[in-house]
Amino acid sequence: MAVSRREFLKASAAATALMAIGAPVVKAAGSDGMDRWVKGVCRFCGTGCGVLVGVRGGKAVMVKGDPNNHNAGFLCLKGALMPPIIYAKERVTKPLIRKNGKLTPVSWDEALDYTAGKFKAVLKSDGPNAVAFYGSGQALTEETYLASKIFKAGLRCNNVEGNPRLCMASAVGGYVTTFGKDEPMGSYEDIDAATCFFIIGSNTSECHPILFKRIASRKQSDKNVKIIVVDPRKTNTARIADLHVSFKPGTDLAILNAMAYHIIQEELDNPRFHGRYVNFMNNKKEKVSFEDYQKFLADYTPEKAEALSGVPAATIRKMAQWFAESSATMSLWCMGINQRIRGVWANNLIHNLHLLTGKIGKPGSTPFSLTGQPNACGGVRDTGGLSHLLPAGRLIKKAEHRAEMEKLWGLAPGTINPKPGLHTVALYNALGQGKVKALLMLCTNPAHSLPNVNKHQAALARKDTFVCVIEAFRDAETLKFADVVLPPAFWCEREGVYGCSERRYSLISKAIDPPGQARPSVNILVDLAKRMGVDPKLVNFKNSAEVWDEWRAVARPTPYNFWGMTRERMRKESGIRWPCPDEKHPGTNIRYVRGEDPNIPKDHPRKYHFYGKPDGRAVIWLRPYKGAAEEPDAQYPFVLTTGRVIDHWHTGTMTMKVPELRKSFPKAYVELAAADAKKMGINNGDNVKLETRRDKMVFQARVSDVCRPGLVFVPFFDVHLLINKLTLDAFDPGSKQPEYKICAVRVSKV
Numbered sequence: 001m002a003v004s005r006r007e008f009l010k011a012s013a014a015a016t017a018l019m020a021i022g023a024p025v026v027k028a029a030g031s032d033g034m035d036r037w038v039k040g041v042c043r044f045c046g047t048g049c050g051v052l053v054g055v056r057g058g059k060a061v062m063v064k065g066d067p068n069n070h071n072a073g074f075l076c077l078k079g080a081l082m083p084p085i086i087y088a089k090e091r092v093t094k095p096l097i098r099k100n101g102k103l104t105p106v107s108w109d110e111a112l113d114y115t116a117g118k119f120k121a122v123l124k125s126d127g128p129n130a131v132a133f134y135g136s137g138q139a140l141t142e143e144t145y146l147a148s149k150i151f152k153a154g155l156r157c158n159n160v161e162g163n164p165r166l167c168m169a170s171a172v173g174g175y176v177t178t179f180g181k182d183e184p185m186g187s188y189e190d191i192d193a194a195t196c197f198f199i200i201g202s203n204t205s206e207c208h209p210i211l212f213k214r215i216a217s218r219k220q221s222d223k224n225v226k227i228i229v230v231d232p233r234k235t236n237t238a239r240i241a242d243l244h245v246s247f248k249p250g251t252d253l254a255i256l257n258a259m260a261y262h263i264i265q266e267e268l269d270n271p272r273f274h275g276r277y278v279n280f281m282n283n284k285k286e287k288v289s290f291e292d293y294q295k296f297l298a299d300y301t302p303e304k305a306e307a308l309s310g311v312p313a314a315t316i317r318k319m320a321q322w323f324a325e326s327s328a329t330m331s332l333w334c335m336g337i338n339q340r341i342r343g344v345w346a347n348n349l350i351h352n353l354h355l356l357t358g359k360i361g362k363p364g365s366t367p368f369s370l371t372g373q374p375n376a377c378g379g380v381r382d383t384g385g386l387s388h389l390l391p392a393g394r395l396i397k398k399a400e401h402r403a404e405m406e407k408l409w410g411l412a413p414g415t416i417n418p419k420p421g422l423h424t425v426a427l428y429n430a431l432g433q434g435k436v437k438a439l440l441m442l443c444t445n446p447a448h449s450l451p452n453v454n455k456h457q458a459a460l461a462r463k464d465t466f467v468c469v470i471e472a473f474r475d476a477e478t479l480k481f482a483d484v485v486l487p488p489a490f491w492c493e494r495e496g497v498y499g500c501s502e503r504r505y506s507l508i509s510k511a512i513d514p515p516g517q518a519r520p521s522v523n524i525l526v527d528l529a530k531r532m533g534v535d536p537k538l539v540n541f542k543n544s545a546e547v548w549d550e551w552r553a554v555a556r557p558t559p560y561n562f563w564g565m566t567r568e569r570m571r572k573e574s575g576i577r578w579p580c581p582d583e584k585h586p587g588t589n590i591r592y593v594r595g596e597d598p599n600i601p602k603d604h605p606r607k608y609h610f611y612g613k614p615d616g617r618a619v620i621w622l623r624p625y626k627g628a629a630e631e632p633d634a635q636y637p638f639v640l641t642t643g644r645v646i647d648h649w650h651t652g653t654m655t656m657k658v659p660e661l662r663k664s665f666p667k668a669y670v671e672l673a674a675a676d677a678k679k680m681g682i683n684n685g686d687n688v689k690l691e692t693r694r695d696k697m698v699f700q701a702r703v704s705d706v707c708r709p710g711l712v713f714v715p716f717f718d719v720h721l722l723i724n725k726l727t728l729d730a731f732d733p734g735s736k737q738p739e740y741k742i743c744a745v746r747v748s749k750v
């Protein structure tokens with residue numbers, strides 16, 4: 001059945017209403033007079049829904065769900081409402097150079113020569129550590145692979161970072177320390193088999209709506225399925241929970257250890273599994289015994305955890321029991337766990353529960369970190385687009401990994417700088433100190449999204465730094481600080497791969513031409529690199545398909561092997577999960593299990609083989625409780641937490657251009673608990689001042705039962721109310737991911 005755009009939007013509006021009670025999304029039908037439908041992937045979240053772009057008269061006029069991808073044709077509103085964003089009047093369509101303080105249109109040659117000249121001058125005067133690349137989990141896999149290669153191999157500079165540091169670094173740290181390799185072992189199919197969902201620090205309903213829909217459907221299909229939501233806010237996700245556990249923010253470590261304590265106490269652990277497949281380790285990386293682990297956990301009785309977290313001991317016991325007694329438990333988590341100064345440890349403690357109970361590597365039983373961005377996994381984590389990484393899980397600090405990459409890239413031995421580059425907060429600090437002097441950015445808006453952003457805006461504003469931004473929209477905050485802006489082809493205006501949360505790589509096919517002089521970023525990067533003096537042999541690519549083929553070859557000798565995903569195959573299929581070693585291989589559903597994971601020989605003696613670790617055993621870590629970097633005190637008695645709303649994407653440069661989305665959340669607000677509001681005489685809509693040690697700002701109040709008393713929440717999409725002026729840039733010492741989720745704040749009625 002054909003649907004008109006009007007009917008489609010009407011259906012979408014109904015879906016928004018449903019979303020409010022936790023029943024999201026629409027399924028669009030019909031082919032309705034399009035010239036063609038082109039296969040792609042949604043531009044937004046890490047769910048990675050497959051889409052079909054309806055093209056008529058050379059324009060993308062409609063988007064609907066791809067019935068053959070994992071989302072089975074469903075999309076949430078953001079995914080379906082792309083066309084107004086593509087054709088927004090704010091698109092950058094010409095290269096711009098700042099002249100007399102104003103961004104002024106110039107030719108491509110002038111912009112590229114000018115940018116390359118600035119980089120070359122800094123490289124000459126200050127060396128490779130004074131330049132940097134800052135990328136994004138929304139750039140294509142080919143773009144990040146190429147940028148990272150240009151800097152690490154071409155310029156000998158490891159200052160290659162990107163917003164996944166703000167997002168997934170703690171999850172990476174958790175996977176690598178526990179299993180030896182990054183990325184989840186399970187897949188979305190686990191949702192259909194799980195009988196207990198342990199959702200902690202994830203507002204799945206608003207941030208991964210199509211996965212939330214799948215969880216809700218699973219619950220509807222079997223009334224015995226239990227959902228536990230552990231979040232200090234009673235979010236929309238919590239509203240379908242059998243048990244919502246609210247607690248003092250930042251105390252998850254104590255709660256998770258107490259769950260482990262109770263599981264062992266009640267003999268709900270699985271000694272056959274952990275005896276055979278697990279090592280226990282303390283923070284000094286020493287192997288310890290199961291008995292040592294038990295002694296360590298004695299500090300985390302449910303009563304002691306109650307004193308720290310405010311969660312009744314009986315509730316902790318109940319959670320532990322549900323987790324351990326279900327036939328299949330799936331944990332899902334996101335920024336409530338990762339954006340913390342002990343994010344890696346919190347990740348480890350979730351893995352611990354699965355390893356302790358053996359609820360891993362079976363359908364429905366898996367720890368599964370939800371990835372935020374559409375290509376943080378496929379693009380940045382897998383290709384090595386961070387300052388300590390090389391492609392496919394290789395590390396800069398490992399000589400054999402550098403040597404292997406030098407061979408694959410055709411470099412002289414010793415070319416790759418052995419010292420990891422600067423992580424994101426350190427990079428912007430170095431920019432502020434004048435140590436980094438030239439910065440190239442791609443597909444990210446850090447002048448809005450960095451924590452403690454006043455400090456980092458000042459760094460970007462320095463007169464002696466050079467900032468070149470490849471950015472699709474003129475109104476992005478970072479453009480205020482740019483010396484050069486280069487216009488990229490956006491989303492389906494060029495071809496390339498996105499890799500979502502479940503190791504699934506899907507191709508975005510080119511559906512339409514870019515506007516004006518905008519060009520695919522792969523071509524921009526190649527031209528820029530050549531002008532910067534990078535050996536042309538290193539960047540001898542005409543298009544992203546050629547980059548993809550090199551990346552396939554580079555990953556082939558590793559456990560990431562996806563050699564079987566030829567471009568041709570990806571054009572036909574709607575996403576394939578790696579490992580996928582040959583063209584006949586269907587892709588991998590469960591890793592680390594013999595018979596499932598092609599990296600494990602069929603005759604391997606052990607059923608589970610965590611091959612990222614030298615002895616094939618995963619690690620249960622003894623991680624003590626540690627609180628937030630900035631706890632509330634008498635001066636700043638509340639906790640400020642920040643995050644997302646369903647209808648906006650990050651810094652709002654895209655979703656604010658869609659009238660339906662803008663109307664649902666026109667500006668940021670402060671959400672506060674009814675009990676606190678009553679005490680302070682605050683009503684809905686009143687002006688409320690928030691003040692932290694960094695800055696202060698006034699927001700309209702939304703009084704509800706979402707926040708617990710003592711906690712306030714502000715979404716970060718609004719450029720006119722930049723909450724990151726108030727947040728803190730303390731970071732996890734392991735992952736270097738900032739603690740956006742907790743800082744101390746004073747709240748007063750204006």
Ligand code: MGD
Binds near residue numbers: 045646647648649
């Ligand atoms: P957030 O709102 O950042 O979203 O997805 P989520 O992590 O699900 O925070 C999640 C929850 O953490 C909040 O409900 C908050 O109350 C809780 N939290 C705060 N402090 C704590 C704590 O101490 N412990 C626990 N357990 N929880 C805590 C983020 C994800 O969303 C990401 S990373 C990206 S990049 C994408 N962005 C995005 C978007 O911008 N908009 C929409 N609509 N969807 C998105 N999807 C992705």
Ligand code: MGD
Binds near residue numbers: 164339445447
């Ligand atoms: P985005 O809005 O996604 O935010 O932070 P950012 O990456 O800075 O920025 C993407 C930019 O790329 C936009 O300016 C967009 O217009 C542009 N763009 C879109 N498409 C294209 C394209 O095809 N090519 C190019 N070149 N440009 C394009 C996200 C970051 O925010 C993340 S990932 C996290 S997890 C953090 N979360 C967070 C939080 O929870 N709380 C607070 N307070 N702040 C946070 N900041 C972080």
Ligand code: SF4
Binds near residue numbers: 047071
């Ligand atoms: Fe896009 Fe995420 Fe919505 Fe799917 S759930 S349509 S990937 S925003």
